[in-house]
Amino acid sequence: MLTFLVIIGASFAMMAALLTGLVSHTLYAQRTRQASLSMEKLAATAAPFFASGETDALYETLSTAASELGGRLLVISPDGKVHLDTFSDLDGTYAAPAEVARVLTGSASHAYQVYALEDGEAAALIAAVxxxxxxxxxxxxLSTPVTELQSAIEQVERQLLTVFVVVAGAAMLAALIFSVTLTRPVKALTQTIRRMGRGDLSARADVHASGELQELADSYNAMAEKIEHFDLSRSQFVSNASHELKTPLATMKILLENLIYQPDMPGELRAEFMQDMNHEIDRLTGIITDLLTLTQMDSHEAKVSFTAVDLSELCRETVHALLPAAEKAGLTLHSNIAGGVTLHGDQSKLSQVVYNLIDNAVKYTPEGGRIDVTLSPDGREAVLTVADTGIGIPAHDLSHIFDRFYRVDKARSRATGGTGLGLSIVRQMVQLHQGDITVDSAPDKGSTFTVTLPVRKGDA
Ligand SMILES: Nc1ncnc2c1ncn2[C@@H]1O[C@H](COP(=O)(O)OP(=O)(O)O)[C@@H](O)[C@H]1O
Ligand SMILES: [Mg+2]
Structure with missing residues (x-):
């Protein structure tokens, strides 16, 4: 702000000096030019009277002229003697101001100079030959006061000073407003960033600025929102995962303690307990495998080996692999798979997608139901649908089923060995292939999952 003020002050002072100089110069020049012209004329009129010694006529002419010009006239001979003074008190004395000397040497027909007098007034001396x-x-x-010129210049100076004070005031105000509107949002943003840096992820910048600053604050807040969300979902994920891992461990501990503290347990029951424990270990292994798959995909470390994949063949194989499970559950599994659908992708990940979807259909369809798997090319896309006549998904759960650990009916899912990670893995793998997955479902009617995968020309 100070810099601002100094710059404005300095430039203004320079401008003021320049302006007053210019104004006074023009005012004096105008005035003296007029006076010099009249003086030359007057000198020409008076010269014959002086030459011929007609003193009375000379005095007559000059005193009238002096009152017209508003000054005092003197006639000085080349030797410096005052021959005539319209004020009649310098007659006979010697006076040779510089202006007179200049015209007497013949170097100029007239000469003038403005003199500042002691009492703040100014006078001009104008000589003509x-x-x-x-x-x-x-x-x-001619000696004439030019006080009115002086005061005119002073007035200009005063006005300039007023303008300067007003301009400087306005500039100061502007600088103040500027620094407030610029500094405050930046400060607020800096404080928020510091808070965030200290670990307070809920910190948001409350900035009301204009233009780029507001944009900066808004993008910062949006980023903070994302980070907070990530942090939340990460800790949620960790707590969910720990919980999932704890359940089978707790079950196993109970089973194991039973075995320890009841050594005389009948052999049949003992075998059953062992089987249950084996089942829990399978569950644990399943959860950990799913978790590893997910975290690997998260960290972009997923070893993707994209090759030409025969999707038709892959679907047929997966359907075939799951046929026994479907039959065991009392379901009929139909498939309508178009041949020759190929794309560029990761074989094992794609087969996991198909497997998980059919596996869900088997798990969530009661006995006597039907599952339909279709694969058909659709322009530049391959469309895979897995439809069942199962229990369906309530509308308000539909948007969550792709979330990690989300299960509509926890008890049922656990009973069937589910972890709630299957669909989130499916979605992530579909996205890895630039594809899309949607679900259409109604409770007690059944569900249809549709996966579209791009098949670019040249893939084979
Ligand atoms: N075909 C389906 N029919 C009905 N509900 C389903 C179906 N597929 C998935 N769901 C619901 O979505 C939830 C999430 O599925 P998923 O991620 O595969 O977890 P899970 O390990 O429970 O199978 C399931 O728990 C279930 O409630
Ligand atoms: Mg599943």
Whole structure:
């Protein structure tokens, strides 16, 4: 702000000096030019009277002229003697101001100079040469006050000072407003960033600025929102995962303790307990495998080996692999798979997608139901649908089933060995292939999952 003020002050002072100089110069020049012209004329009129010694006529002419010009006239001969003074008190004395000397030497027909007087007034001395033919016979000198010029210039100076004060005030105000509107949002943003840096992820910048600053604050807040969300879902994920891992461990501990503290347990029951424990270990292994798959995909470390994949063949194989499970559950599994659908992708990940979807259909369809798997090319896409006549998904759960650990009916899912990670893995793998997955479902009617995968020309 100070810099601002100094710059404005300095440039203004320079401008003011320049302006007053210019104004006074023009005012004086105008005034003296007029006076000099009249003086030259007057000198020409008076010269014959002076040459011929007609003192009365000379005095007459000059005193009228002096009152018209508003000053005092003197006639000075080349030797510096005052021959005539319209104030009549310098007659006979010697006076040779510089202006008179200049015209008497013949170097100029007139000369002038403005003098500042002690009492703050100013006077101008204007001299004009008097000639008789070629010969210089004397000088006519006018002494006239120019106080009104001086005061006009002073007025200009005063006005300039007023303007300066007003401009400087306005500039200061502008600088103040500027620094407030610029500094405050930046400060607020900096404080928020510091808070965030200290670990307070809920910190948001409350900035009301204009233009780029507001944009900066908004993008910062949006980023903070994302980070907070990530942090939340990460800790949720960790707590969910720990919980999932704890359940089978707790079950196993109970089974194991039973075995330890009841050594005389009948062999049949003992075998059953062992089987249950084996089942829990399978569950644990399943959860950990799913978790590893997910975290690997998260960290972009997923070893993707994209090759030409025969999707038709892959679907047929997966359907075939799951046929026994479907039959065991009392379901009929139909498939309508178009041949020759190929794309560029990761074989094992794609087969996991198909497997998980059919596996869900088997798990969530009661006995006597039907599952339909279709694969068909659709322009530049391959469309895979897995439809069942199962229990369906309530509308308000539909948007969550792709979330990690989300299960509509926890008890049922656990009973069938589910972890709630299957669909989130499916979605992530579909996205890895630039594809899309949607679900259409109604409770007690059944569900249809549709996966579209791009088949770019040249893939084979
Ligand atoms: N075909 C389906 N029919 C009915 N509900 C389903 C179906 N597929 C998935 N769901 C619901 O979505 C939830 C999430 O599925 P998923 O991620 O595969 O977990 P899970 O390990 O429970 O199978 C399931 O728990 C279930 O409630
Ligand atoms: Mg599943």
């Amino acid at each position: 008097m000639t008789d033919g070629e010969e210089i016979i004397g000088a006519l000198l």
